[in-house]
Amino acid sequence: MQPLFDSHCHDFLDEQGTVVRDPACLSRHCVVASFSSTHWESLLSCAIPHQDCWIALGLHPAYAGQWCGETRCSLEGLVTDQRVVAIGEAGLDRTSEVPQSLQEQVLRHQIRLACAVNKPLVLHCYRSHGRLVDLLREEGAERVGGLIHGFSGGYDIAKKYLDLGFCLGIGPVLLRHNARRLPAVVPRLPAAGLLLESDRMATGCREHILQAVAQQTALLRGCSMEDLAWETWCSSRRVFRLPEWP
Numbered sequence: 001m002q003p004l005f006d007s008h009c010h011d012f013l014d015e016q017g018t019v020v021r022d023p024a025c026l027s028r029h030c031v032v033a034s035f036s037s038t039h040w041e042s043l044l045s046c047a048i049p050h051q052d053c054w055i056a057l058g059l060h061p062a063y064a065g066q067w068c069g070e071t072r073c074s075l076e077g078l079v080t081d082q083r084v085v086a087i088g089e090a091g092l093d094r095t096s097e098v099p100q101s102l103q104e105q106v107l108r109h110q111i112r113l114a115c116a117v118n119k120p121l122v123l124h125c126y127r128s129h130g131r132l133v134d135l136l137r138e139e140g141a142e143r144v145g146g147l148i149h150g151f152s153g154g155y156d157i158a159k160k161y162l163d164l165g166f167c168l169g170i171g172p173v174l175l176r177h178n179a180r181r182l183p184a185v186v187p188r189l190p191a192a193g194l195l196l197e198s199d200r201m202a203t204g205c206r207e208h209i210l211q212a213v214a215q216q217t218a219l220l221r222g223c224s225m226e227d228l229a230w231e232t233w234c235s236s237r238r239v240f241r242l243p244e245w246p
């Protein structure tokens with residue numbers, strides 16, 4: 001059976017954001033994303049390329065206040081490592097207490113860094129899609145593309161991201177009983193524009209959630225699990241430019 005690729009998870013991070021190595025968690029076929037600068041070095045040491053476990057380094061908008069000369073230098077140095085396959089998660093979040101202007105400034109820096117090192121972006125966006133699309137266009141982010149993680153918007157906004165060369169991460173939002181918009185969008189997405197994600201922390205049952213998201217996605221798209229697993233596997237390897245496996 002074709003394994004599922006988890007395009008966005010937080011293995012090695014507990015609910016407090018502390019890096020913990022859980023020996024019970026089998027971190028294979030996934031991209032583990034940081035959100036705070038305190039994760040970067042220890043998270044990088046958790047990467048396991050021979051298990052197809054890769055890392056994304058960046059600042060989540062809620063942690064944009066950590067951006068300074070020192071964090072910038074540190075990030076610039078770390079992201080050239082081969083185990084780092086993306087910059088993120090970065091983005092915009094309307095509900096965060098961090099001022100929007102600071103969020104945008106830190107996001108712009110991270111987009112420029114992604115372009116400079118030619119690696120894709122992993123983006124978090126909450127209630128700021130119009131603004132995010134503007135920033136991606138202004139900064140020429142289509143040169144690197146990436147993942148709009150935890151997507152839950154409508155088709156019109158999905159189309160804008162796809163046109164900019166980004167894939168949409170379908171995650172646990174799809175499993176909510178009251179989900180309406182996302183189940184309507186999922187069948188309309190091109191196969192190459194969709195990735196699967198668990199968005200789980202180290203303590204969550206990541207593979208179980210990913211399996212459930214995949215089953216629901218396959219059901220909505222009227223395709224087999226095998227086809228979905230293969231298509232999202234290929235798309236994940238393309239977006240994150242991962243080596244062939246095995």
Ligand SMILES: [Zn+2]
Pocket residue numbers: 008009010033089149199
């Ligand atoms: Zn996440």
